[in-house]
Amino acid sequence: MEKQFNDLSESRQQQLMAFDRLLTIMDELREQCPWDRKQTMDSLRHLTIEETYELSDAIIENDSPEIKKELGDVLLHIVFYAKIGSEARLDNGFQFDIKDVLDGICDKLVSRHPHIYGDFVADSEEAVKQNWEKLKLKEGNKSVLSGVPASLPALVKAMRIQEKARGVGFDWDDKRQVWGKVEEELAEFKDNFNIETGEVLDQKEAEGEFGDLLFSLVNYSRFVDINPETALERTNKKFIRRFQYLEEASKADGKSLAEMTLDEMDEYWNEAKKLNA
Template sequence: MSQEAFNGLVTIMDELREKCPWDRKQTIRTLRQMTIEETYELGDAILEEDWSAIKEELGDLLLHIVFYSKIAGEQGQFTINEVISGITEKLIKRHPHIYPPEEGMKGLKEVRSEEDVKQNWEALKLKEGKKSVLSGVPRSLPAVVKGMRLQEKARQVGFEWHTADDVWKKVAEETAELEEAVAQQSSEKMEEEFGDLLFALINYARFLKIDAEAALERTNKKFINRFTKMEESAAGQGRQLSEMTLEEMDAIWDRIKTEES
């Protein structure tokens, strides 16, 4: 982005904040949910590899960054220039293998791979005052994404399984514990063990280099597509799914699966 283009966006934000009743009314709290929605829209575009949509959604997120900074400036907190300076300084500090390290930042692991970079990144954050390697994981993250991030963070300090087979054994162990909880019909225990099983499966996906969140979303979309086709097939017979037996619906479902393959 050219300086002229960025300045143009900042100027428009200034004008909207002054002249538009809706923009003038917004606060960091009212913007929060919209920012989350924009982020998910970007996530959808990325999964679809829709570059046109990715460009549009990145623009929307950039607007939100400028918007928050404008509100912060009005309240004497910080400016957009300070936001940019802050991330610039952080990137330089967090990449001592590229930029000469500051005093007190020496003694880090020599960088030979992507993993070395990640481990140094976590070590530097602790030097900066973070009390735990897990402290950077947002509490409001969706549970599957949070599970992935927690495991990745723990890995950077060596808390990690040795092989995928080890993780699969843990999946089997958690499955057995869930089955035992189901046999006991303890709601609280079933929920706990189900969560443990999901966490183990997310770990296994990580070892297979699979994005667990993307994999589940792919299955969600596949289900939506097949279910919608099933509704259309029923409508073609002048019927609704609620009027069909499970066996009839299964037959349509299996036909749709066969057609897809």
Template sequence: MAIEENLNESLQAFSRLLKIIDDLRTKCPWDQQQTMSSLRPMTIEETFELSEAILSENMINIKEELGDLLLHILLYTRIATEDNSFTTSECINALCDKLIHRHPHIYQPHQTAVNTLDVNKNWQKVKLAEKGRNSILQGIPNSLPSLSKAMCIQDKASSAGFVWKTREEAWGKVKEEIQELEDEVRNSNEVDSVNTQIEDELGDVLSSLITYACFINVDPDRALEKANLKFIRRFQCVERQLKEDNKELSTLSIEEMVAYWKQAKAQLHAVAKEQIPS
């Protein structure tokens, strides 16, 4: 009963939003001027804002940013309707048809999926047939950030069975690539200039680490972003302490820098510990 009530509430809210979008496109000068091209940069911004909200695990912000993205999606479909390209219902029904087709273990008799790996394999197999592609790696957007693209490549390749069998094998590949990078750097006479071989070996190290992350259930993009935020907090803490001590970062020795860094790390760790509810 709770699910049915929630569905009815969702349908009512969705209908209300569609009516508001109709008002915006017919009565608001700014909304009337928007096109798919003009909305695109704002949609990208909203997507990154949602990403930050998810990383911070702030459910209030997540709810707000999801709403903003939903607005953009419905504006796109409204513009498409006005251009006689497709309607909102056609877009939604096309999605429903695709989801049903790509989940045969749910919607087709005698089809089964034992685990998430089976589901992923079925999804990629059906998608390959739908798109008429010759490679499972076709269709990955070229504009994806390198880290996201690497994760997508690894996911698709593993769904086809191209994957290490154990975590130990994956980690062994990481160590192998690190050793090759070390050897290349050691033997190079052009460390201070662009060296394509070193660049290639570093890329292999990063790629192997992304593969290994799957075996330890870590999202490498999330892990890197958390590391970025942690570095920013610690660095800013160092800057504040240097200001109090009337010192400039550029004048410090490496030993002094390390000492300030460790001090900042300890301070932030203490603050975080105090914030943990007892």
């Protein structure tokens, strides 16, 4: 039985009122603002991707105020898409609104958690994941991997592919086996080069082996609880900080990067490392 508004706690009432305020503002903007009236799902798509990456950056930086702000931007986009969906009846008869979106995710969460809302027993995170993939297949997915978006960045996609395969038991038993695979792929990659001259013997083959090496490293990262996307992005940010220190410090000393030797640049780079930049 659904709860009545007055039966809810004060904090839940405030949450629902805040959400109602956002829905009301969205209705008003869609009706009155020339920019908002013009938007379509296609025009919003690239903006949504940008907002998602900004949220990701805030999470990596552990910046709580920024996380709150970016979550608001992402939530606005969800409400915006639902508003556009509710108007689709005027064009092709296909329609949904924010209630349909919320009901859909609630129904899915209940059906995907039979260990909470049913009689299935799952006493570990791994058991939950494996049953999740089995349920998705029962719901009509033709492949365990069909839930991996084709447009995902390659590194994230590799991780998700491996997680999906693990969900049905297709995985290594021991991380030592996985590390052995990393070493095997590294040796096969090296075989495509003349070590003395640095010449690539077969460019296409080398590319394939490099891909295999990266895939195996992503695989190993799962076994040691490292998110490869997060790890690489932290390294990207670290490199940017140190390089910008190199630029600023050398400029302050009246030097030009274009005229400096690599050894001179390394002095500033090592300074940045000592400063933990």
